[in-house]
Amino acid sequence: MFIWAPLLVFTGIAQISAQAVTPTSVGSWTYQGCFIDNPFRQLQHQQFVTGGMTVEACTSACKTAGFALAGLEFGGECWCDSFLQGTQQFADSQCAQMTCSGNSAETCGGPDRLQVYLDTSAAPPQTDVCVVTNSEDFSPIAVSKSTPATETRLNLLDVGVSGTHAFLLTADTCPSCEVEGDVQLGALLVLSSLYPDAAFVEFFNATTGDSPIGRELFTPQTNVYCAQISPVTGRIGPLVVAANGHSDLWALCPNTTAGLRSDLVYSPVASHPHYTLNDCESVWLTMAWFD
Numbered sequence: 001m002f003i004w005a006p007l008l009v010f011t012g013i014a015q016i017s018a019q020a021v022t023p024t025s026v027g028s029w030t031y032q033g034c035f036i037d038n039p040f041r042q043l044q045h046q047q048f049v050t051g052g053m054t055v056e057a058c059t060s061a062c063k064t065a066g067f068a069l070a071g072l073e074f075g076g077e078c079w080c081d082s083f084l085q086g087t088q089q090f091a092d093s094q095c096a097q098m099t100c101s102g103n104s105a106e107t108c109g110g111p112d113r114l115q116v117y118l119d120t121s122a123a124p125p126q127t128d129v130c131v132v133t134n135s136e137d138f139s140p141i142a143v144s145k146s147t148p149a150t151e152t153r154l155n156l157l158d159v160g161v162s163g164t165h166a167f168l169l170t171a172d173t174c175p176s177c178e179v180e181g182d183v184q185l186g187a188l189l190v191l192s193s194l195y196p197d198a199a200f201v202e203f204f205n206a207t208t209g210d211s212p213i214g215r216e217l218f219t220p221q222t223n224v225y226c227a228q229i230s231p232v233t234g235r236i237g238p239l240v241v242a243a244n245g246h247s248d249l250w251a252l253c254p255n256t257t258a259g260l261r262s263d264l265v266y267s268p269v270a271s272h273p274h275y276t277l278n279d280c281e282s283v284w285l286t287m288a289w290f291d
């Protein structure tokens, strides 16, 4: 005979006590929000502390290790870095799911959720050097420098003639298309569901005044493209794509020989056959990651 009985399931996740709070500041460190930590590590340098994790112990360990950002996760993990790669932010409650292993009165993030602190006493980040990301699949989005800033999603467009492919980055006309970017070995790689048969398209050149032309071939390392910390959003915010060491020379220009299509141009110049300099809009080429 089968007798049904209610069953209690314990998940193993520490119950949050009513008193646990997320400290808004600890010494010179201030709380920045609750960010995703999936599918790759947003803050890449893990620290271990003895005696159980606390917000104080983690921020202190990150400072000692030379980092200006600290993130607590899953009740007992401490991660540090100089910048946050991903930018998807959640409600603070998602980072208050677990208490700290070393202090049940403090919250220490959640599963795949980083409770992030910034050291306000640290020097401003260097925004003219390349940083290494451990991720791929960002969305290439052009963000205008005007106020309010407008965002334009970019996509590939094949403007090649007679069988040869030549891809431009232009304002996206395919809202449901997936576009993924990556910066690797000095090149900008872009993949779009608009071209299901194409491999990653590689941009390896950025010539002053022109639209970068991407091709379906892989060249030896050219060291033209890299990711940098944005001078606007700093350590917390999307990274930006730089070419030839500059993240601040990108523009979207209405292409006068292509129905005023909005093309990405590197460092626009006067008297170009395909656009009027005054009509170009300066943009940051941002790298926003999504879950």
Ligand SMILES: *[C@@H]1O[C@H](CO)[C@@H](O)[C@H](O)[C@H]1NC(C)=O
Residues within 6 Å of the ligand: 205, 206, 207, 219
């Ligand atoms: C990259 O640009 C330079 C200068 O415009 C040009 O000489 C070179 O051929 C380009 N490389 C490729 C692979 O197109």
Ligand SMILES: *[C@@H]1O[C@H](CO)[C@@H](O)[C@H](O)[C@H]1NC(C)=O
Residues within 6 Å of the ligand: 159, 168, 209, 210, 211, 253, 255, 256, 257, 258, 263, 264, 265, 274, 275
């Ligand atoms: C403008 O359109 C032409 C034709 O598609 C293309 O070759 C060119 O690269 C585009 N953009 C610029 C800035 O020249």
